[in-house]
Amino acid sequence: MTGAAGIEAAVRRLLHEAIDRCQNDPGVAGPLRHQLARLDRPVRVAVVGPWRCGKSTLLNALMGEVVAPVGEVAGGDAFVWYEDGPTPRATAWSADRPPQELAVARSASGMRVGLGGPAANGLTDVVVRWPTRSLRHLTLLDTPAFGADEPGPVVERVLTEADAVLHLTRDGRDGDLRLLEAGRESLVGQAAPVPVVLVRSRADETGGGQIDALLTARQLARRQQRDPRVAARCWHVVACSGAVGLAGRTLAEPEFAALAELARVPRPELAGHLLSADRFLRGELPVYLDTADRAALVDRLGLFGVRLATTLVRTGCDTRAKLAAELVRRSGLAELRESVHRLFVDRQGVLKARSALATVEAVARTRPAADGRALLGAVERVLAGAHEFAELRLFAALHGDRSGFDAETVEEARRLLGGEGSSLPARLGVEFDAPVRRLWEAATEAQRRWRERAEDPRLRLGQRRGAQVVARSCEGMLAELVDRSRRPAPA
Amino acid sequence: MAGIWLDVLDELAGTCTAHGRADLLRTVRQKRAQLLDPALRVLVVGEPDQGKSQLVNAIVTAQVCPVGDGRTTVLPTVVRHAETASAALVRTPPEPQATTAGSPATVERTQLPLDRIAAGVSGTLVPRSGSGPAHVEIGVPRALLGAGLVLVDTPGADGVAGSGGAAPVAALHRADTVLLVSDSTRELSVAELNMLLHLTRSHPNVVVVQTKTDLVPDWRAVADRNRRHLQEAGVPAPLIPVSAALRMRAAAGDDHQLNTESGFPLLIARLRRDLAGKSDTLARVSVTALARAVVEQLAAPLRAELDNQQATEREGPIARLHAAQREVDELRRCSTRWQNTLVDELGDLLSDVEYDMRERTRQILRAVDEAFDTADPLTGWDVFQDWLERSLTEAARENHEWLVQRCDWVARRVASNFARYGHHVLPPWSMAVPDDLADRLPQLECPPVDRFTLSQKLLTGMKGSYGGMLMFGLALTLAGMPMINPVSVGFGALLGGKSIRDEGKQMLRRRQSTVKAAVQRHVDDFFVAMTKDCRDTVRQVQRLLRDHFTALTEELQESIVESLRTAKQAAETDAAVRDRRQREIRAKMTGLARLYEQAQALTAARPGPVLLEQPA
8 A cells, every 4th residue: 555645645535625514514524534543444345246146145255254135135225334343243323213233143154034024125335344365455245236238226325435446247248237337427537437346146056057067257357358348447357256255264074074975986987866956855865864954065165066066076175175275276265355355455545535535526526616616626736636547547448458568567567556456566576585685676667668669659549558657657656665675664 | 811901001001001091101102012022021129139130140140240249230131042152231321201112223233242241240341421321232052031031130229219220121021020139148128118019019029039048057936027018018028038149059059959949949930930920910910910000100290280270160160159158248338338327327417416506505504694693784784694605606616526537437437337348438528617606606685674764763762752751741741740851851762763763673583584595595595506507517418428339339249249250250150161171081080990990900810929929
């Protein structure tokens, strides 16, 4: 978050100014204060997607525990927030009633929230606090499913509440992608749209759930990433099977035992039994496995998961830990978590600043003329002066492979822009404990190279502009190094 | 058997020609050709990635359509029977629809090697722009296909708009049976239900196929819920759950039990039944549906025209006629109104002006009376005469001015009745206060008043003094004094003086009353003259106004009656035309209704629909 300090300070100042101006209007000052508070909280990532695309499953997989209710309507039209907290708690907020605590019951692999009943009507927010490491730097937001055609209020709210979006889709159709177009008309929306990672969820069902389904899904995701229509809207495309990933992260010993037992059955015979879920549940297996256990296995892993797990056990994953790790890796969950960390958590300063700017702009547009103009002007000043947004824009372009540079150059540019972590060594591509001198050399070298590119007449205009941004980033790093050498080294 | 529906179809075609609807005629002709074709064309539609191609493969138990690895069907694929496996890319060059669709001369066939089918289907062999609709035709030797089954696999459609596909080969109306594919991992979505509603509205034979039952354990629950969704949405389509994977496996291992488990026997039986019943049951249903669609399309413009006519009736010539009649009535009312106004107002005016005049003269008289109670007409007559003349002239002028104002007001008042005609014009108005009012006054002559002349005074004095002197002289003679002595002469003189004074006073009073009477008479004369003048004026005004407004009314009436006449004429001719057109439309509608009933009778005669709606 080294690069974000400047913009964060600017946005903080802007927020204070906006609050000063709107002091006597609590309806406006409230959201602004909320934004200010958010700057110190973890980045908020919303999980959105159409109906039954596996949102809750993926959330659970990201958290590593079964917290979100799966397969039922979570909270009607309520947004469910998952935050880190010392003890499990769930609080329900509604528009017309005071917040109420919900009953929380611990279950074997997570917890169960006592939603439902008449209390569930009219809820706007449910905040679930759950002590888990996964949520320390990340607040997850489960959203109601949105309809196929119209963006509607859900998407609008997501765009104002979340700093980043995981967009789930079963097959990445145009109809799903169009929804992301909303909210791009504003100043902030044009300068820096809400970052989106497209997740091809339920990847295990690709191609009818054959054993290579996840590989196919990954290939499809790569291909989709090259599609300019997708690349223009999303930073990244990841294929991920939430069910398999979740099973991997919460695999229990009895489950592993059952899978190991299954794997003992000779492969051709087992394949026959795993032809369909019906056959697996009702057929006569040569090993003893209770029907309830089989049902539980299929429920947790899916038929594909059972096929994959038995194959994995047979090919060497002979302990619970090994199998669990392999399941997580294969499911694409590891890649998704990596992406979330690299793209969202590592850049959370800029992302939160972006959200705050968007809020100020929205407020400014509702204010009377003089106030509104002054605030809009301030927003524009911040946007114009913030190199971080230029970096974000270029980063998105590099991800979409729209730059026209060759792969190696793209790789370098991405790294310099913080694509592999925003600490200085990560950006400069040197070992993490390199001395300042080494960093300085690397940065000077990079700056020279990119400055040259920026002035190279053989390159296209877009490329030269991109190179300018990278060179400017390098200069920023140099400036930071100068700062650091002047300040006494932190203890 | 085939004859009846063919007759209905031919009649439909005839009706289309009669109505001049070449587009519908083309549809009917296509349907005719399609129904006479013994093959059963099965269109497979649905959202992307639901397993459409896999379903086609499983029906023919051969890997004809490429599946898996995210390969998306881009071109519609037609799978039909052939002695040896073959494939061809069929391209229809882009051409305006001058010739009827699918004329064989324009179609361009390219034979495809079997290993390039996948490339063909995913559309990579066809340049995307500039070429017309293309499709891939695949022939495989299969008994089921040999019986006349043709399967059409379509690109996945995202919504209602895309259903049916762009290429004519995948057009909805050319299909005999439509299979909507939805997989078991979730229930039917809203978009799919909308698509189903759209399909069932325009196609009589739609089946929902729920694929991938092997993948989820609770597919039965999903199927139940789907059936309930269908029922709630009012979609009359049966639902058949199948598993293509199981079917392929069963075919590979020749496993009958697995085949039964896959659910395909039900679907195939259904297709076979459709195939067998095509020339009869299916054709009847199709013809009924087509007839309904065609009749609705034909009737729609007619109905619209009828409605339109009813609408124009309200604003057409009849309406204008009514308006003209109302106008005539209104004018009649208006003319009574203005006449009444004129008479009433002028009557009021007259009495008001007369009263005013009387009031003014009265005041003058009162002033005269007061003046002559003390003054002597002899001394101040000239002054008085001047004053009187001036005040009378003044009164006459003021009165006349008021009269003019009132007349003007009355004229405006009457004219306001004509405001709605835009004719509130005043008559050429030339009333003013005449300048010669003073000259018109009757001359006031000085009344003959008795002057107290010197001789009269002497006489009266003599008379008075004589009596006095005599009275006192006689009394004094008794006292021995002569008759004429200074005392008696003194008394005589005293009494003489007194009688002269008395006589003078009397004379003055007489003069005063004479003058008062004379002035009274004079003012009365003046009043009468003025009143006469005033009445004349008013009568003149009345005549003027009456003439003016009568002429105006007549003018208006003439124009209104003229418009009434033309409106009447127009309404009569228009009504005749409309009546004729309405009769025509009614006749056409009756014809359509008869045709529709005939088509309905096709399915009503035999329990056709029962077969179609039987749950699988």
